Amino acid sequence: MEYNFTEIEKKWQAYWAKEKPFKASDDSTKPKYYVLDMFPYPSGAGLHVGHPLGYIASDIMARYKRHKGFNVLHPMGYDSFGLPAEQYAIQTGQHPKITTEQNIKRYREQMDKIGFSFDWDREVRTSDPEYYKWTQWIFIQIFNSWYNNNSNKAEDISTLIKEFEANGNSKINAVCDDDTKQFSAADWKGFSEKEKSDLLMHYRIAYLGEAYVNWCPALGTVLANDEVKDGVSERGGHPVERKLMKQWSMRITAYAQRLLESLDTLDWTESLKESQRYWIGKSEGTSLKFKIQDAGLKTNDSRLTTDQIEVFTTRPDTIFGVSFVTLAPEHDLVPSLTTAENKTAVEDYVTKSKNRSERERQADVTKISGVFTGSYVEHPFTGKQIPIWVGDYVLAGYGTGAVMAVPAHDERDHKFAKHFGLELPQVIEPNKEHDFDKEAWGEKEGKLINSDFLNGLDVKAAIKKAIEEIENKKIGKGKINFRLRDAVFGRQRYWGEPIPIYYKNDIPYALNESELPLVLPEVDKYLPTEDGEPPLARAKDWKYKPSANETYEYELSTMPGWAGSSWYFLRYMDAHNSKEFASKKLTDYWKQVDLYIGGSEHATGHLLYVRFWTKFLKDLGHINIDEPAQKLINQGMIQGRSNFVYRLLADIITKDGKSLHEEIYISKTIHDLLSSKEGETSLKLIQILESKIKDRYPEIELHNIRISRGSYQLHVDVNIVINDILNQEKFRNWRDEYKNAIFITEENGDYICGVEIEKMSKSKYNVVSPDDIGEKFGADTLRLYEMFLGPLEQSKPWNTNGITGVAGFLKKLWRLFFLSPSGGGVAGATGEGVFNVSDEAPTKAELKTLHKTIKKITEDIERFSFNTSVSNFMICVNELTDAKCNKRAILEPLVICLSPYAPHITEELWEKLGHSGSIALATFPMHNEEYLIDDSFIYPISFNGKMRLNIELPATLTSAEIEKEVMSREEVQKYLEGKTPKKIIVVPKKIVNIVI
């Protein structure tokens, strides 16, 4: 019987679908294990071979843990709200729901063909109202919460209102907007409903607030910081600008410290944790107030509400080096600080920087711009007059939007000062040669000079002393700033969760839980309205109607893509609960994700938000875990490997004056030659060309051939190239234009293609689909090969060439179980034969092979080293083949070991071995050290660390005995050349090193 993977795989996939051996139990005495993949956005392109990489690894883990006696939760679902389906809807008018459903269907088919052990009964889709009902519910919880700094957690808004009623807001220690005004209990009672609502907005964790946001005109929506890369939108690459808008936001900044701290408890890669630390960007420094001088100012300007500018600095030690103060163009005080003679210049500058897109601003980092306001502040210690400038190198959103510039000791201030000819007062003596005219001395090293009470101190001591003095003078205090900004939550798009808010008298109210889900309404077009309102404004009769005579407007924004993915890991625990997002009983049972696998592109987006929501839900007591996933692995990206053909154009002139234009395809080595030494090759080339043309057109008489365009490369479909050698026949059939292609090949007739590593994409013809591989080689081979390619976390190009190695391995394994028709222990070359497994007792060597393999495979899986386990399986099967071993006692445990990797073939063999039921439920074998013990060990004998010879010795010898035995050997004495060794190192079962 031949190894027919097509039949076998179909059979077992149908079996799994019917018998559901991978169904997770919610009530089990076994320990639990939760393996999660980052669920995919179902795109129209389907899966390419890169996508399943992480899924295969997690599937191996899930199956392995099941064998090891765990109750395994291994679910899958779809992050099915998102931009591409909506963009497609705008172009075609097709409802995104339909597109999404089609794509999901295709994804599911592709995944099923790979043989994953997902518990599909728990599938979730973020765009399903039954799911987003709870996304909306969580939003409402966040809306109804504030962050109490005293308890250091989120609390229900009612506790805050109670406090306002009792004491106003003066005693409260909450995270709130910077511009929140103080009020008393009496004030609060006197406030109108609207005023109360507006005030609470300063405290709510989901709030409506005015802020500078990333506005993407092409997409017609705002974007969060992590959705903008290099000043353009991550999806689609459209320009993004800064715009002041009223938007729903999430006060993730309240969690900055906790998000930072608990990173230390996680088993994630250092680089990922570093990314998050950087993104959170904690910075300890000092806030410091500079008094504004009256001179030159219209002091009666009503907009001038303060007489101070507050700055944030991490270097208070350099306070005596301040030579100017710079404000962000958007800083509130800019208009009122601008004197009459500078008004035009400043206004021009501010307008210009506001209109510059983020991209332009970033592209111009090296270009310095700024303008003087005409006003001054007073130095807090020297009383010296310090000019106030405006510069767009200062960001409005960070710190106070104002900096004290110390050009001698800060690179950016230095550039600004040099550009505008400002002073560079030096206050630190560097500990090595330094040219202050060229660059700033930014190191935190050196002795303070020209700094009054700080003179003579080193930087560290000076920072401490400076903060003390600043606090004494009551002009500032130590402060911590975070780079992390609040996350914009509203999107002016159609295909997302409606935000469950309605407006009554301009006051936003949350819907009641009983009114959820707020279902996404139908619209005629998926575009903004004429008035620039979001697409939801197009919905007919989509109003909140709590009673017959009340009608209110709904919020028209939808939620961002990350909303649904910020809690999906919890929904899998209780996917069909219609009363809660998940029951406490089940979230307490399944707790955290034990292993989370996904791409590193989610390092700062999804992985921050899901941590944030997890902490929030814990604060309110809905769950008992603080972090969503303990262990996280980023699988590497699989890149494409593109192949090229080289084309040149030739004009052929016949004797009777006619001319023909031919496209000639030349092999890579000829192309390379041609591009290096043109002259001599061309001549030869023309000769070859001539003969080719004569072959093609025997009837014509050649006069001349001229190359009208030198060779250039064209992408060729990687599926018609093997080992970089083009299948010329298939190439001719690939496309009409290549029908009559003329090839100039290598001498052996091969046409060699060029190679480049690029991203996998349709236009580069380098996409390899798992379907094709599965069809040709089978899903088990695909799974093994993806693992065999290299370490999981490493990025690597896909190259189908090596796959025959693992395909051959499975065939070889199969043959161990069958008797060849001609008799003899091992089946014949084609794998024909009858099933033939012997019940004979295994030999010592066979047992050693098996138990060595069990040990290695177990160790490999536990450390996620899947590539090495594949090669260990190969070694095992090679050894068993050499031993002609067909013994049940060996093969049966081996099949279980392999089943997480190659589930189909092992199910089939398991059945043939006489078992009923899925192998997935069999117990993983344990290795027995006894079988691994050798009677003897071959010692490498090295001299001064250089290996010279081997000596086989009984394994039971002690170090002293080994030394004695080794030294007695003649061949050892030969290397000693009569000298006495200085030292002999004996490491039992390892090595002997003789130092001469």
Next chain:
RNA sequence: GCGGGUGUGGCGUAAUGGCAGCCGCACCAGACUUAGGAUCUGGCGCUGAAAGGCGUGGGGGUUCGAGUCCCUUCACCCGCACCA
């Protein structure tokens, strides 16, 4: 610029501080073949006829012993990037 990571045959890669190159691809030779994108056997780091010598990006160090640890330097990849 800052942070993280990686450098080993023609290629993908492997080596708890202990014989560098396991396993596979490609390649070479042979067997079976009308044929082979099938199968089997053998070879395959470089150099050398061999004995041997040299080899893990470069330089240095620790160690009886370094691909592995430390310092330094170069190259490449990824992430972030005016965050005061």
